[in-house]
Amino acid sequence: MKLGVFTVLFSDQPFADMLDYVSSKGIEAVELGTGGYPGDAHCNVDELLNNDRALQTFQRQISEHNLTISALSCHANALHPRKEIAEPAIDLLDKTIRLASKLGVSVVNTFSGCPGDHEHALYPNWPVTPWPHDFQDILKWQWEEKLIPFWKEKNNFAEEHNVKIGLELHGGFSVHTPANMLRLRDACGDAIGANLDPSHMWWQGIDPIEAIKILGREQAIHHFHAKDAIIDQPNMNRNGVTDMTDYADMKSRAWYFRTVGFGHDTKTWADIVSTLRLMGYDDVVSIEHEDGLMSIDEGFTKAVENLKPVMVKESVQEMWWA
Template sequence: MKLAVKTCTLDMPYEEMLDFCAAQKVAALEIGTGNWSGAPHCDLDLLVRDRIARERWYDAMRCRGLELCALNCSGNPLAYEKEMDVTRQTFELAQQLGVKKIVMMSGLPAGCAGDKTPVWITTSWPPETQDILDYQWNEVAIPAWKQIVRMAEDCGIKQIALENHGMQLVYNPETCLRLRDAVGPMVGMNLDPSHLFWMGGDPIEAARVLGEHGAIYHIHGKDSRPERRYWQPNGMLDTKPIDAFAQRAWNYVAVGAGHDAKWWKEFFSVVRMSGYDGAVSLEMEDLTLSMLDGHLASLRVLREALNIE
């Protein structure tokens, strides 16, 4: 597997970010194009419409030996047309660059026709939850995703890797495979351990399940940790914002600050057994560290776990 970085959290100008990644022996980049990313390293409108700007942008990456492993347009295209527009543009840019993999999220519909607010159902009671799920899946998500898959195919995209994130219709292997069964193998999972940890899942077992279906399309190297003082009396469900990290039941942390290199070595071993040998893309969101320190600490653990000198 190769070490990559999702560059959105590297608070540096584009070429400085490229130099940092090359110096850190990063092999590939995952670039955010908009929606929930501020897209600090990609002017999507400019790159789509201006061939010279696009070539200059791409050449700056390639001349440093860096691969563009994926474009990331994570947002909610099932609820907001403007976020579907960014998705369409991202697919167009992927076609222009020859990029074959898109990382995104499934999106989450509203709870019923006429509603505007996305609703994440996480329990089977009260009974109306089942009507909401039926509407979200069968009336909105599956028809919309059939169109998204056709659009991706028209742009030469081979894989859409959906992140198993909370507040999304696809948030674990089971829901990913449900959508994949309905719309085809264009859809697989961006397996991000940090989210499964706080949901009570086991990313190693998730890798085994997804591997049985050939459905691991991307890996995020991202860690999280339960915080005993608040988790044990209250459980893991927590609506406090992530910058209130001193009072939360769980937090995103630098890789290694939640699960050590031994755990990551086992995870990557099982991921390989499960048929994936592509990019592992660091996503660093530990607010207790500076941007630079968090990336350096995480990269050290990932390099050790991936056996990269």
């Protein structure tokens, strides 16, 4: 397994400076944003697709730092009901898949998207309760008319380019649990899988270790984010898991993100890494830092320090004791 980082943290740094910094910390892989919510500070998809010299320079700079690319990420809502939002997201996803193929990168990360509740809706509609039955009707329409047709097409497009799609299980989007991840995969194809982030499991009340087992048995983990979270139980009692309190108002929130080791202890993270390995994931653990109590440098550095001791670097070749 390799330790990586989602470089959106360092969007204010030039590409070469970012590579110098993360490699100096012992990072072995980078996850690069190509647009959408992560931005494209370090990976301009149009330039790299259309300029072979720029592509070669880009690849050389990464290899000179002894780094690999774990994924290209273009998180956005390609199923947004407004075309002016959805169409650029779809175009970006297609370009990112093409670029990943050209670079030999195996995974493109994004969100599943969330449609509206009818053809002329203006905003996404995220049903989270089975009753009143209106919500079931909305959910049925979203999956049958939007999610499955769209992702079946993208699954086939990704397969044609020898790329996998990692959907981040994230609240506010249609795929946010292991169950609806596997539902979409079953309907659309095996190129669709999870970019699993344990922080989004914890706040939904899902044990990330069990989520790894559920998805791992189906070989449905395509990428993994390392981010922690903490539950503030008094605020949870007040606001519930679907807390709409602004992320900046941390004192009032039911849950909030922490850097690795500051929401859950080292043993929990050792169990997460070991379970990933148990279920056949032997790829990159990519640090994502969104801790409102620490600077980027401190939060990233502590995540590296806390993950390095629990990373599994060498697989057993032979069980000499059995």
